[in-house]
Amino acid sequence: MQSENLLHIQRASKTYSGVPALLDVDLELRAGEVHALMGENGAGKSTLIKILAGVTPPDSAEIHVRGERVHIASPQAAFDHGLRFIHQELHAVPQLSAAENIFLGHDYPTALGVKVRWRRLYDMARETLGRLGITHIDPRTTMAHLSPGDQMLVNIAHAFVGDDFTRAGERALIYVMDEPTAALTGAESAQLFDVIGRLRARGSAVLYVSHRMDEIFQIADRVTVLRDGQLAGTRDRASVTPAEIILLMTGRELTQLFPPRMGQIGAEVVLDVQGVTTAAVNGISFTVKAGEIVGVTGLAGSGMGALLRALIGADRRAAGRVMLDGVPLKRGSPAHAWDRQVAYVPEERRSQGLVLSHSVSNNITLPQLKRLSRAGALLAHGRERATTRELSESVRLKARGPRQIVRDLSGGNQQKVVFARALARPPKLLLLGEPTRGVDIGAKLDIYRLIRQISAQGTAIVLASTDLPELIGMTDRILILRAGRLADVVPSAGETPERLLSRCYGDAAYAG
Ligand SMILES: Nc1ncnc2c1ncn2[C@@H]1O[C@H](COP(=O)(O)OP(=O)(O)OP(=O)(O)O)[C@@H](O)[C@H]1O
Ligand SMILES: [Mg+2]
Numbered sequence: 001m002q003s004e005n006l007l008h009i010q011r012a013s014k015t016y017s018g019v020p021a022l023l024d025v026d027l028e029l030r031a032g033e034v035h036a037l038m039g040e041n042g043a044g045k046s047t048l049i050k051i052l053a054g055v056t057p058p059d060s061a062e063i064h065v066r067g068e069r070v071h072i073a074s075p076q077a078a079f080d081h082g083l084r085f086i087h088q089e090l091h092a093v094p095q096l097s098a099a100e101n102i103f104l105g106h107d108y109p110t111a112l113g114v115k116v117r118w119r120r121l122y123d124m125a126r127e128t129l130g131r132l133g134i135t136h137i138d139p140r141t142t143m144a145h146l147s148p149g150d151q152m153l154v155n156i157a158h159a160f161v162g163d164d165f166t167r168a169g170e171r172a173l174i175y176v177m178d179e180p181t182a183a184l185t186g187a188e189s190a191q192l193f194d195v196i197g198r199l200r201a202r203g204s205a206v207l208y209v210s211h212r213m214d215e216i217f218q219i220a221d222r223v224t225v226l227r228d229g230q231l232a233g234t235r236d237r238a239s240v241t242p243a244e245i246i247l248l249m250t251g252r253e254l255t256q257l258f259p260p261r262m263g264q265i266g267a268e269v270v271l272d273v274q275g276v277t278t279a280a281v282n283g284i285s286f287t288v289k290a291g292e293i294v295g296v297t298g299l300a301g302s303g304m305g306a307l308l309r310a311l312i313g314a315d316r317r318a319a320g321r322v323m324l325d326g327v328p329l330k331r332g333s334p335a336h337a338w339d340r341q342v343a344y345v346p347e348e349r350r351s352q353g354l355v356l357s358h359s360v361s362n363n364i365t366l367p368q369l370k371r372l373s374r375a376g377a378l379l380a381h382g383r384e385r386a387t388t389r390e391l392s393e394s395v396r397l398k399a400r401g402p403r404q405i406v407r408d409l410s411g412g413n414q415q416k417v418v419f420a421r422a423l424a425r426p427p428k429l430l431l432l433g434e435p436t437r438g439v440d441i442g443a444k445l446d447i448y449r450l451i452r453q454i455s456a457q458g459t460a461i462v463l464a465s466t467d468l469p470e471l472i473g474m475t476d477r478i479l480i481l482r483a484g485r486l487a488d489v490v491p492s493a494g495e496t497p498e499r500l501l502s503r504c505y506g507d508a509a510y511a512g
Contacts, residue, residue, distance in 0.1 A: 004031040005067065006205040007052075007083075007174050012061040014047050019400070021047045022058075023229045029205035031172060034196060036216045036237075037209045039226035040249055040440040041412025042398040045209050046088050048226070049178050053085050054078040065174070075105070082171065084159045088178040088209070088411050088438075090151055092143050098150075099125035099139035102157045128157045131166055133191045148347070149300050152183040156192065165198055172203040179209050179411070182438045185300045185466045186501050193219050211412070211440050213242045214469060214497075225249050250442040257441070258473030259449050263456035265476065266290030268325075270460035271429050273311065276320035280306030282484045283320070288429075288460040293451070295475035295492065296464040299504050303484040304464045305347045308431045311462070312337050312344050324429060343422040347433030347464070353418040354406055361388040361402035364421045391420035396446050412439045419447060423454070430454060430461045436470060448474060468497035482506055 007029040014022040022044040029035050037045050050056035052063070054072040063070050065081045072078045078085070092101045100108075102125045109120040125139035134153050143151060159177075164170055175196075181189040196206055196219055210216060216223060216237070223240060225232040225248040232248040247253055271288040281303040288294045298304045309315040311322055313333045322329045330336045334344070346353050354363055365384045388402045395416040399409055406414055415438055422430065435451070436444045451474060455461055465471050471478055472495050480488040480503045488503050 004203075005029075006031050006065065006172070007207075008064040009048070009052065010062040010064075012048060012051055013059045014044075014051065014056065015059055020229050022051075022226075025226065025229075025231050027207075027224055027231075027234075029174060029207055031203045031205055032200050033221040034200055034206045034208055034219050036220035036223040037207055037226065038211075038216065038223060038245060038249060039232070040398075040442055041416070041438075042410040043226040043249070043440075044229040045226055046178055046410065047229075049085070049087070049176055049207070049209070052078065052083060052176060053087070082173045084163065084173055084175050086156050086159045086175075086177040086180045088182075090155050092151060092155065094142070094144035096143055097139060098137055098141050098143060098146065098154045101143050101154050102128055102139070103161060104158060106161050125157070128161055129153070131164065132157060132160060132195055147300065147305075148183045149185060149188060152180065153188065156180055165195070165202060165204070168202075170202065172205075173199075174205050174207070175199060176207045177209065179211070179438060181210060181212065181215060186468060186504070187299055189215070211438060211444070212467070213245070213441065216245070217242070227251070246441055249440070252442065257445055257448070258470075259445075259452050261293075261455065262452050263291050263458070265292045266458055270325060271311075271462070272323040272326075274321050274323075276307075276310050276322060277318045278306060278310045278315045279318075280315065280484055281310055281481070284310075284481075284486050285320075286479060286486070286489070288462060290458040290460055291455055292477075293455055293461040293463055293475045295471040295478040296462060296481065297466060297468070297471055297478060297500065297504060298481035298487075301483070302481040302504070304466075304481050305433055306484070307481065308344065308347070308433050308462065308464050311431060312342060341425070341428040342431065343425075343427035343429070344431045345418055345422045345433055345435050347437075353421075354414060356405075356407040356414075358406060359403050360392065360397070360399050360406060360409070360417055361385065363406050363417050364388050364391055364424060366421060387424060388420075391423060394423070394446070394450060395420050396443055412443065415439055416443060416447075419450075423450065426454065426457055427459055430459050432461065432463045432465075434465055434467070435463065436465075436467065468500045472497065472500065480504055 005028055010026050012022055012025045025048060039045050051058045051061055054074045054077050063072060070081055099122050109117045122139045129137055137150055180192060199206055220237045222234060222236055223245060224234040225245060227249060266289050268290050269287045270290050274285050276284045284307060296304050296307060306315060310317055313331055317331045324340055361384060365387055385402060397416050398413050406417055419435060436447055463475055472492050475492045478490050478492055479486055
């Protein structure tokens with residue numbers, strides 16, 4: 001039972017405009033295993049998954065499900081063979097309710113086969129969410145009004161429609177999850193791992209993509225690594241180290257993920273926040289000195305993303321003030337903040353941070369265009385190219401060139417574009433929302449080095465993140481938000497992820 005082969009894909013290849021995205025890849029999933037799929041941004045993980053899902057036609061691939069040769073020419077065919085998918089990009093319809101999105105592509109319950117029975121649909125959606133331990137989402141809510149994390153939970157629920165994995169004797173299915181936790185908080189991830197544990201116990205196979213090494217070591221039985229579209233190796237989790245996986249992924253040895261600080265914390269206060277209150281946060285006060293990195297974390301709905309938006313002036317401030325170098329930042333004006341040398345990497349990059357139909361170069365130099373064009377159009381063009389090249393290199397962007405359209409980049413590389421843009425001019429204050437979410441481990445290290453460099457130049461940095469090792473490794477102090485209020489401030493040195501998570505929940509054992 002333990003070693004039964006549920007899925008075997010062999011010699012999978014796919015080429016995009018002459019460039020191979022996947023080359024001769026073999027992967028096998030056994031019953032009752034969680035199989036991690038790792039690799040740098042653009043390594044081909046999602047391409048392999050889309051082939052299995054019947055979304056992308058491969059140039060070649062031989063697929064066996066339960067020992068039987070199959071052809072997966074459509075998503076419906078994949079479904080019929082017992083494959084279930086959580087894709088990296090949300091395929092949601094923002095105008096529809098959460099319930100409709102959960103049942104998207106499935107039959108809605110109807111009366112006499114025509115009229116949709118809405119009450120029944122909402123009940124079924126609630127039931128599907130409930131099986132996953134999700135009770136805080138009202139299935140009637142319009143998708144667009146849900147937070148990115150909650151949208152991802154709806155996306156996850158979609159994969160579990162009509163599949164009662166909590167019951168004994170259900171058919172073991174094959175689950176493929178492409179970075180399901182990228183938009184989730186630690187607590188929500190823990191809930192998903194619980195579900196994955198149940199799936200494994202009933203003999204299902206889970207193919208699991210993540211850039212988070214700690215997750216892999218927590219839940220995976222085996223690890224397959226792709227590098228530049230090719231198989232770099234498959235290893236048993238029990239006999240592999242993070243360092244070995246990183247070497248397979250990158251070909252370089254990364255001994256230290258979090259580089260040490262390079263400069264001193266200055267004496268002058270750059271950012272002074274007093275009693276900031278918006279719809280989502282309440283009476284928040286703190287200061288950040290030159291060269292200091294202050295972390296912000298909390299559970300879903302704690303207000304960590306909202307705090308950054310309040311600082312930049314994107315969310316309306318009902319009370320409080322934000323001073324930069326002793327001078328107030330105007331309310332309600334992100335453009336003003338940018339003029340005052342405040343750079344912002346928003347959490348929701350795909351919707352807030354990028355013009356997907358534009359080139360890499362346009363996106364990186366977007367806020368600079370006014371400045372560049374003052375120097376004359378021709379000169380500006382040359383400088384735009386130089387700036388793009390330099391910044392792309394500093395974040396190790398994997399793109400065909402500065403003219404490539406951002407939509408065709410892999411997920412992680414899209415995020416690097418936003419990061420590169422924030423660095424186009426050394427800021428006084430840098431606000432980072434989940435700066436390494438969905439970014440591969442090699443690029444993560446590059447970004448951490450960049451953060452250290454910028455910090456050493458005296459930039460004050462606020463780093464909002466749910467990646468707890470990242471917070472502990474990179475910041476000087478950590479602010480913990482609970483229900484929109486500043487609940488706790490702790491020095492990062494000596495903190496552990498477990499303790500930090502408890503603080504987010506407000507567990508009495510760690511209070512004070
Ligand atoms: N529709 C497309 N057109 C052109 N190139 C594409 C397309 N889809 C993917 N690619 C390219 O194929 C390569 C593999 O992309 P893929 O999305 O599989 O990477 P990934 O391993 O999932 O990366 P990430 O960790 O960033 O999600 C990348 O170089 C990407 O630019
Ligand atoms: Mg991907």
